[in-house]
Amino acid sequence: MKRLLSLLLLGLCCLWTSAHADENTQERDIYRDLETFANVLTLIQQYYVDEINSSKVINGAINGMLGSLDPHSAYMTPEDFKDLEEETSGSFTGIGIEISIRDGVLTAVAPIEGTPADRQGIKSGDQIVRINGELTKTMTLMEAVKKLRGTKGTPVTITVHRQEWKEPKDFTMIREAIPLVSVKYTELEPGFAYVRVSNFQATTTRDLRNALKNVKKKHRIQGVVLDLRNNPGGLLDQAVKVTDVFLDKGVIVSTKGRNKEEQMVFEAHPDDGYTDFPMVVLVNGGSASGSEIVAGALQDHRRAVIMGTTTFGKGSVQTILPLPEGAGLRLTTAKYYTPSGDSIQATGIKPDIVVPLTTTPAPEAVSAPPAKTIREKDLPGHLENDKSGPKRSGGEAIEDGDQQEELQQMEDIRQITKRMEQDNQLRAAFATLKSLGRPSSQR
Incomplete structure (x- = not known):
């Protein structure tokens, strides 16, 4: 030895x-x-x-x-590395939650929409103090991820502490295949599209283009609400390509690191034709990394109104470096900068219009202080913002398939009506979108 x-x-x-x-x-x-x-x-x-x-x-x-x-x-052990590849390709098995470590405590960044964690009401900033009764204090991030994931159909219990609660609570969830369908869409009104992007994975840009094409087939697009709330990020190239869909020129994002290969500038291309309608982008404290790239570029180019609350502030790029025998290293290799040359590391994207989410608190929380949203700047050892960067109907019979589609559309309308009633940020975004009108040209 x-x-x-x-x-x-x-x-x-x-x-x-x-x-x-x-x-x-x-x-x-x-x-x-x-x-x-x-x-x-x-x-x-x-x-x-x-x-x-x-x-x-x-x-x-x-x-x-x-x-x-x-x-x-x-x-990343070989098993961790394989899990990462599965996740970015579109699915994994678990409870559906993005996590980080803050002050030595496992902390929720954002639940993934439609997953067990989301349905159970897990929120950004929740501290996960135990997993199946085991204290998380001494766990690494990868160890915690491994314990939260597991065989489909098996239960996992997490003990959660929230600032406004007097004591922690247990949540038992059944692990599911988390498909990570990253793009969902519907129409708020004819021609006004609502597009939800929950993360950036290998198929996100393709799915976004398909969603916009489907809306365009039915009506001329008069406006889009792009919902990036609780979007924790994902693949950098997909965030860039999503932004490119809505821009026809200019810098989208630039990266700057110690090595020459990390000095990159990504620019838009005039190839999609989705630049002639107004947009409102919804963000919040769970919007991180890739979603901040999109919001920052659309804000700097004045292509969209950014609405909601300040984003997470993760302005760094991680590169996956393979190691022998299937292991890997996830290493921070660069910071990224908005088109105006600003780094949002530990500061986040500040909305053009601040609209906090209004919710009805539980009885026990009426007199409690509001929960603190966890952002990049709260994480121990986070990179500092260096404040610098590279500047810059007829009466025809309905076929079975058409009938199913119409029924689905009716269900979509019912769901969006219900959501509009409960979601004041979405209501504000839609009202703003309709007031913007159709711009004469992209600014």
């Missing part, structure tokens, strides 16, 4: 030395640190009260190293 540690130490030092041969002081420092690490591991193996699993200990050290960087960098 000592020989293995020596070879490991030698290999790490050689790699570091080849990349930084001219930085002698740092070389000596990192050599000492690696030597200390090897000595500590040797002492643990020799003297710890129980026999240890060396791989587990080293993985713990790797997680600790990445955890000292920022809340979004993480080591």
Whole structure:
């Protein structure tokens, strides 16, 4: 084992030395640190009260190293890496909740719409203190994700603390296949479309274009409400392509990192024809990352009115780096900037029109203070905003298929009417959209 540690130490030092041969002081420092690490591991193996699993200990050290960087960098085991690929391709099995760690506590960023977590009323900012009775305080993010996911049809109980509650509450949910249908749409009125994008995955842009085409087949599009509330992000390229649907020129987003390959500028292309109607974009504290790219670009280009509450403020880009034997590294490699050159890291996108969501509180919460929304700036070790960046009907018979479609449309109308009654932000967005009128040209 000592020989293995020596070879490991030698290999790490050689790699570091080849990349930084001219930085002698740092070389000596990192050599000492690696030597200390090897000595500590040797002492643990020799003297710890129980026999240890060396791989587990080293993985713990790797997680600790990445955890000292920022809340979004993480080591992924082969199983974690596979789960990530499944998620971005369109589905996974679990309860449907985006999580992060704040002040050492597992915290909900946003539930995914239509999932068990959403139906049970889990909210952004809820602290998950136990999973199946096990304290989450010592869990890594990936460990918590693994415990929340599992076989379809099996139960999982989470213990949730919310600021306005006197004591934590248990929620038992049955794991489901979370399909992550990222685009849903309906018409608020003929020609006025409501499009909900719940996350950015491999098929999001295609599904968005199909939704707009279907609306356009029936009526000339007079306006769109794009709902990005509680959208935690996803694939960067899909967020860029979604924005491109509504812009015909200009910068969408730029990224800036230490390496030259991280210096990128993404621009719009005149190829979709969805730029001649007014838009309102709904956002809130659960809108993060990719949804902030979309909102920031549409706001800077004055293509849409942004409405709701300040977004999460996750202005960093994570790159997935494969490791041997199927493992992976999720590493923060850049920050992204809006077309005006602003970084929204830890600050978020501020709406043009602030409209807090109005809800009817539970009796126990009437006298309690409002729940605090968790944002990027609240996460320990979050990257600071450097304030700089690259500037810049006839009487015909109805066939069975048509009848089903008509019944579905009636159900959609019923659902949207019910939602409009309960959702003051959506009502405000629709009223604003109708007041905007049809612009003569894109500004």
